[in-house]
Amino acid sequence: xxxxxxxxxxxxxxxxxxxxxxxxxxxxxxxxxxxxxxxxxxxxxxxxxxxxxxxxxxxxxxxxxxxxxxxxxxxxxxxxxxxxxxxxxxxxxxxxxxxxxxxxxxxxxxxxxxxxxxxxxxxxxxxxxxxxxxxxxxxxxxxxxxxxxxxxxxxxxxxxxxxxxxxxxxxxxxxxxxxxxxxxxxxxxxxxxxxxxxxxxxxxxxxxxxxxxxxxxxxxxxxxxxxxxxxxxxxxxxxxxxxxxxxxxxxxxxxxxxxxxxxxxxxxxxxxxxxxxxxxxxxxxxxxxxxxxxxxxxxxxxxxxxxxxxxxxxxxxxxxxxxxxxxxxxxxxxxxxxxxxxxxxxxxxxxxxxxxxxxxxxxxxxxxxxxxxxxxxxxxxxxxxxxxxxxxxxxxxxxxxxxxxxxxxxxxxxxxxxxxxxxxxxxxxxxxxxxxxxxxxxxxxxxxxxxxxxxxxxxxxxxxxxxxxxxxxxxxxxxxxxxxxxxxxxxxxxxxxxxxxxxxxxxxxxxxxxxxxxxxxxxxxxxxxxxxxxxxxxxxxxx
Numbered sequence: 001x002x003x004x005x006x007x008x009x010x011x012x013x014x015x016x017x018x019x020x021x022x023x024x025x026x027x028x029x030x031x032x033x034x035x036x037x038x039x040x041x042x043x044x045x046x047x048x049x050x051x052x053x054x055x056x057x058x059x060x061x062x063x064x065x066x067x068x069x070x071x072x073x074x075x076x077x078x079x080x081x082x083x084x085x086x087x088x089x090x091x092x093x094x095x096x097x098x099x100x101x102x103x104x105x106x107x108x109x110x111x112x113x114x115x116x117x118x119x120x121x122x123x124x125x126x127x128x129x130x131x132x133x134x135x136x137x138x139x140x141x142x143x144x145x146x147x148x149x150x151x152x153x154x155x156x157x158x159x160x161x162x163x164x165x166x167x168x169x170x171x172x173x174x175x176x177x178x179x180x181x182x183x184x185x186x187x188x189x190x191x192x193x194x195x196x197x198x199x200x201x202x203x204x205x206x207x208x209x210x211x212x213x214x215x216x217x218x219x220x221x222x223x224x225x226x227x228x229x230x231x232x233x234x235x236x237x238x239x240x241x242x243x244x245x246x247x248x249x250x251x252x253x254x255x256x257x258x259x260x261x262x263x264x265x266x267x268x269x270x271x272x273x274x275x276x277x278x279x280x281x282x283x284x285x286x287x288x289x290x291x292x293x294x295x296x297x298x299x300x301x302x303x304x305x306x307x308x309x310x311x312x313x314x315x316x317x318x319x320x321x322x323x324x325x326x327x328x329x330x331x332x333x334x335x336x337x338x339x340x341x342x343x344x345x346x347x348x349x350x351x352x353x354x355x356x357x358x359x360x361x362x363x364x365x366x367x368x369x370x371x372x373x374x375x376x377x378x379x380x381x382x383x384x385x386x387x388x389x390x391x392x393x394x395x396x397x398x399x400x401x402x403x404x405x406x407x408x409x410x411x412x413x414x415x416x417x418x419x420x421x422x423x424x425x426x427x428x429x430x431x432x433x434x435x436x437x438x439x440x441x442x443x444x445x446x447x448x449x450x451x452x453x454x455x456x457x458x459x460x461x462x463x464x465x466x467x468x469x470x471x472x473x474x475x476x477x478x479x480x481x482x483x484x485x486x487x488x489x490x491x492x493x494x495x496x497x498x499x500x501x502x503x504x505x506x507x508x509x510x511x512x513x514x515x516x517x518x519x520x521x522x523x524x525x526x527x528x529x530x531x532x533x534x535x536x537x538x539x540x541x542x543x
Contacts, residue, residue, distance in 0.1 A: 005188060009200040013037065014207060016181040020164075020174065028163060030208040031156040031280060033178070034201070035134075038287045039154075040182050041197065042088065042137065043096035044189050049086055050078045062092050079140070087146030087296040094133045100183040102126055103176035126179075127172050131159045146296040149286055156280050198255075198292040205250050205288070209413050221323040222411060224452035225375060225421075226253050230260040231461045232373040232403075232423055233319040239267035244317035246306040246361055247324045248274030251285035254299075255292050257319060272299040273317060275306045307357050310341075312365065320362050320372035326415065327377055330354040340364060345393050347386035355380040356390045359422070363400060368426050371402075378406070378418045381492040392490040395434075395479065400424045403435040403464055406494045408443040410450045420494070423464070430467065433476045434485060437463050438498040442473075472500045 013033075020029035050061035054074065064074050079089045092098065103126040134154040141150040165171035187197045202223075209220035221229075234240065234257060243257045251274060258269040272294060276282040282303040289299045302311035307330045332351035336342050341364040342357070349357040355376050366372050380387065381404065395401050403423040410416040418440060439460050443450045463474040477497045478484040488496050534541040 005196050006199045006203075009185065009188070009196055010203045012185050013200055013204055016178060016185070017204065017207075019178050019181060030205075031284075032164070034204065034284065034287065035154055035157040036178055036182055037201065037204075038291055039134065039137075040096040041187060041189070041291050043090060043094075044187060045086060046082065046088075046090045047095055048189060049082060053078055053081060062095065062098070064092050083140065083144050083146070087141060087144070087290075088137050088150055089140040090133070090137065094136065096179070097183055099126055099130055099133065100176075100179040102129075103172070104180045124176065125168075125172050126176060127159045127168060130175065149290070149296045149299070149301075153283055153286060156283055195292065201288065201291055202252055202255070205252060205284075220250055220413065221253050221375070222413070222452075223252075223256075224457060225323065225407070225411065226256040227260070227457055228405075228421065228452075228460055229253065229321045229323075229373045229375070230256045231457075232421070232464060233257060233321055233371045234260045234264060235371070235465055237261060237267070237319070238265040240269045240318050242271045242273060242315075242317045242367075243269050243319040243321065244273040244312070244315075244362075244365060245320070245322050246275050246310075246358065246365075247322050248276050248285055248301060249281055249323070251288040251301065253321050253323065255288065255294075257321060258294075270298070272301070273312055273315070274299075274301040275311050276301065276303055277305045279303060307354060307361060310361065316365055316367040316370070318367050318370045320366055320370065320374075322358065322362060322372075322374040324355065324358040324374065324376075326417070326419075327353045327355060327379070330357055332357075345390050347389045349390065350386055353380075353383070353387070356387050359394070359424075360390065363394070363398075363424060363426075366424065366426055371423065371425050373421055373423045375407075375419050375421055378420055378493075380422075381420060381494070388490060391492065394424070395485060395490055398426075399428065399431055399479070400426055401434050401492075402428055402430070403437065404492050404494060405437040405460060405464070406440045406498075408440050408450045408452070410448075411443065411452060430476075433478055435464065435467050435474065435476055436494055436497045437474045438472070438494050438500055440494075441500070472498065474498065 017029065017033040020032055047061050054061060054064070057074075059068070059074075061078070064071050068074070075091065082089045103124060105124050134157060138150050138153060141147045159171065159175060160168075161171075164174055189197065205220055206223060230253070233243070238261070240257070240261055243254055245251075245254050248254060251272075254272050254274055258272070261267045261269055272289065274285060276285055282301065285301050286299075289301065290296065300312070304311050329352055330349075332348045332354075334348075336348055341361050342348055345360065349355065349360070358374065359376075362372050362374060401422065402425045403421075405421040405423070407419045407421065409418040412419065437460060439456065442452075442456045442459060444453050444456075445451070459473075462468065463470065467476060469475050475498050480486045483497075485492070531541045
């Protein structure tokens with residue numbers, strides 16, 4: 001039943017999103033619609049929490065207003081509890097459903113913030129009140145543990161933007177319409193066993209990514225790739241102490257790891273850590289965490305440039321996953337040669353290609369019993385210079401590389417280049433070999449995109465976990481010896497180790513020559529017949 005509920009909710013939310021689609025481009029209306037969904041979620045969680053506290057008093061949170069005796073005492077007590085448990089507070093009149101009613105002419109004519117409207121005309125106009133409510137959610141956390149997690153969370157939702165409409169009336173109309181549609185949708189929050197809304201939210205993020213072109217890579221990793229990374233780092237784990245993504249985007253990859261642990265063993269992830277450079281995407285990641293029920297004390301996501309200004313200095317993590325921006329630029333400042341993340345390698349990754357700088361950063365933060373898996377462009381496997389020196393150090397001196405997995409081309413939004421997954425461990429169970437998997441030809445083509453189906457993912461994971469050798473697909477390669485990694489000068493290009501050559505069928509040259517002779521004879525006979533007809537008709541032959 002939960003799958004059916006999820007599909008229904010996904011469709012409902014996408015239909016609401018399309019209300020804004022004609023107004024602005026994909027990444028802009030994404031911020032508004034996801035923000036409104038998040039506001040509704042916070043409201044419903046607040047109401048459920050407050051109703052539970054007020055149950056013994058036989059009143060509902062929505063009914064708490066100045067006409068009720070001791071109403072302020074009720075609100076003060078609920079606010080204190082909510083800030084500790086939920087991390088934020090909303091007043092009854094600030095709830096999503098109440099604002100939606102007022103915006104669509106179904107509520108009492110009140111001004112939440114004490115301004116006088118001269119006796120009429122403000123009942124349906126909600127933009128100012130709504131903008132203040134979103135600000136008040138943040139302000140309610142000031143001076144509390146959750147302050148950083150809610151700081152400027154709604155800053156990308158400018159309700160006075162002309163993108164929503166040319167004038168305030170037009171903007172108010174579209175916002176009221178969106179709220180009304182969302183208000184009719186049941187998020188199923190009372191069913192604590194399901195995460196229907198969380199899955200639907202992920203679906204929306206994926207839909208927005210599919211239409212965002214090159215920008216999609218800034219905030220989203222295709223779900224199929226996320227599953228592979230998550231399954232790799234959770235292999236043999238019933239519970240994870242911590243998971244970290246240094247380029248976390250919308251946080252979907254972190255959440256996928258937690259989902260994998262739960263599905264695999266019924267376990268959980270204690271703490272989530274991430275860093276994201278883009279401010280808008282950073283806001284989306286925090287919303288995504290909260291909406292998936294991750295308590296604000298359980299996640300620590302920072303907004304900064306991971307390579308230039310790391311924010312989790314001194315911490316190590318049991319699982320690390322990442323889909324860094326491919327061949328990004330970074331400063332490669334000589335000052336980094338004294339940075340513990342890079343100093344032992346003797347060279348810095350090139351300023352024009354930060355791929356191995358991310359690898360070094362992640363290795364530095366990997367716990368001794370941890371596993372890390374990240375996506376890189378194929379060129380990182382074989383490029384020379386500083387990158388070759390870093391690869392050599394990681395394999396020869398540290399022996400951290402556990403597996404190399406080649407993925408099909410054209411599976412990421414915004415780029416068609418082939419990619420690979422590198423898996424690293426500091427304490428490897430198979431220290432004398434590296435597993436190579438060539439999954440580049442195992443996919444399904446859907447329109448212009450290549451898709452990994454469940455059977456393709458399972459094949460990769462089975463090969464990784466069992467370290468099976470399959471002709472033309474996977475092979476365990478020795479570190480030293482003939483045709484070893486060392487013998488290939490630490491070039492990790494997969495075709496050097498997994499032979500996928502398909503011999504063509506032998507061609508019978510003699511038989512083909514005889515067929516050609518026979519055809520020539522037939523053509524001569526046909527030419528003679530045509531010439532005879534032309535002579536009878538007294539016309540010129542066509543040849």
